[in-house]
Amino acid sequence: MATLKQVAAHADVSVQTVSNALNAPHRLRADTLERVNRSIELLNYRPNRNARSLRTSAVELIGYCVPSWPNQTHLVMDQFLHALCAAAERTGRHILLFTAPAGVDGMPTYEDLHARRMVDGFVLSQTETHDPRHGWLKDQGIPFVSFGRVWKETTQPGPWVDVDGAGGSAMAVRHLYETGRRRIAFLGWPKSSGLAEDRVAGWRDACKVLGLPTAGLVVRCREDSIDDGARATAQLLDGGRDIDGIVALSDILALGALRELGRRGLTPGHAVGVTGFDDSPLAEVVSPGLTSLRQPMDQIAEELITILTGPAGEPAERLLQPELVIRGSSAPG
Amino acid sequence: MATLKQVAAHADVSVQTVSNALNAPHRLRADTLERVNRSIELLNYRPNRNARSLRTSAVELIGYCVPSWPNQTHLVMDQFLHALCAAAERTGRHILLFTAPAGVDGMPTYEDLHARRMVDGFVLSQTETHDPRHGWLKDQGIPFVSFGRVWKETTQPGPWVDVDGAGGSAMAVRHLYETGRRRIAFLGWPKSSGLAEDRVAGWRDACKVLGLPTAGLVVRCREDSIDDGARATAQLLDGGRDIDGIVALSDILALGALRELGRRGLTPGHAVGVTGFDDSPLAEVVSPGLTSLRQPMDQIAEELITILTGPAGEPAERLLQPELVIRGSSAPG
Structure with a gap:
């Protein structure tokens, strides 16, 4: 049976690249990945998943x-x-x-x-x-x-x-776009959060690809609370940008958006589409139910x-x- | 050192009664409990907490x-x-x-x-x-x-x-009473739930002790959802009983009550006092914060x-x- 090294030689890449192809394919360029995969197939290389890295002990x-x-x-x-x-x-x-x-x-x-x-x-x-x-x-x-x-x-x-947070945000933007929304805002957290920056980047990229505006459409909430989500939504609605969609970084912020819309007599899901993150139990207990990204x-x-x-x-x-x-x-x- | 049996003989009760005095004192009449406790003290009986009922095994x-x-x-x-x-x-x-x-x-x-x-x-x-x-x-x-x-x-x-659910409900009723409420309703679940029946019983007993009405003030929600809590609250508010307090069996039902009050322009905590159960993360993320019974x-x-x-x-x-x-x-x- 072929070794990792033989695959690397055959594909003319490093051992690390073959390892990446197996374990982190998104790190490779598409053509490199294809070349390595072809070598893996031709040489019939199979990573030994049975070899145990964890020491065998009495208690597993x-x-x-x-x-x-x-x-x-x-x-x-x-x-x-x-x-x-x-x-x-x-x-x-x-x-x-x-x-x-x-x-x-x-x-x-x-x-x-x-x-x-x-x-x-x-x-x-x-x-x-x-x-x-x-x-x-x-x-x-x-x-x-x-x-x-x-x-x-x-x-x-x-x-x-x-879980791909940027990809999730982009998914939410595309969904809101497909349901007719054209001015989609983002409710996030402070910049210090890596997770939050990942998700806002996905929103921004998707908006740009679809030709949607992004300027002035991000509000960073200090806390992950219904209150902060509602306040941020009020700020967006009062900002004169006529938003019709909100991608919230969490179900809790999204619940705040739903509350503020309800308070103003705007039916969530009609006037403004709202999405959350995590598909927590909260998403199902509110009415209308909250569209959310499930892990x-x-x-x-x-x-x-x-x-x-x-x-x-x-x-x-x-x-x-x-x-x-x-x-x-x-x-x- | 005295044995459980000697304590029982001294107090003229069964071994089971001594055991109850140690482990389930609320099961005994006050005078019996006092007599057993006196014998325990006089004979210097100490339950052997070090004796291990669990088998000693390699892995604890x-x-x-x-x-x-x-x-x-x-x-x-x-x-x-x-x-x-x-x-x-x-x-x-x-x-x-x-x-x-x-x-x-x-x-x-x-x-x-x-x-x-x-x-x-x-x-x-x-x-x-x-x-x-x-x-x-x-x-x-x-x-x-x-x-x-x-x-x-x-x-x-x-x-x-x-956790004493009945005692918790009674605590909530007394608190609402002390803040001036006199017509306190209960949001519960179907009768098939033992937990729900325990909590509604505590509400009913406390209302009776305080001379408050209970007739027509219980609504049983089919599901533990914000929606059902809001619907039940609407039913109570439209029922002409002029309620000024709501003890909800769960934080989720209580959130429904807060939403319905808000929708009608009634400030929760002012027009109507609301309490929940469990002090879940939800209680702190809403505004006003939800009074709740913490386990x-x-x-x-x-x-x-x-x-x-x-x-x-x-x-x-x-x-x-x-x-x-x-x-x-x-x-x-």
């Missing part, structure tokens, strides 16, 4: 740190945990939950759990801009995979799976577990597309 | 089944899991998460995890009316403790910890772990009081 457990509250709201955490457990169980493993201080202060807890062989590796989530955990774990040689990117770093230590939890969990229990060493980066769940808030205007 | 893990979605919304599940992990860790244990089918179909999964010594015992939650898990686990001799009661059964198999998560988790890791055999039943978190939705009218 994967550690997951429960995010602390009340600092953060996790409206879809139960969905994520259910999917993660189910995916781990399909490989004969279980999830061990633990608590740890945020940032580097929590690292000794991770190290201790791994040293005592309580867990084979970790799934990280609630990734933050400049998150220090990834580099630390990589330096210690402790297996992990991240749900979410470390923003604003040129290279991210270790493998990750994430593909089962696929996310499956990829995380596959990467963590697969062969080590190959950089794995998976950017998954969210799914637009259409409800009344974006009905044709 | 407690199993918790992640509730399935999307059938249920768990807006405070992250809070519960964080508290449960922290409490387990204070005893040197961790939480093992797993998935299982609902009801008796899931029981083989519990049995298997216990038989393979993956876990020492289980914490159950999302307890349902006539929940079959408790009796099954008890019959198998598998250690467990339940967060939540099995409603509509005369006796519940195994120990439990729960004492840390205390709940502490009791669950103490019971599960404590001596077996003694029935333990702990009914904890929720805490009323007051916000703008119930400001003085």
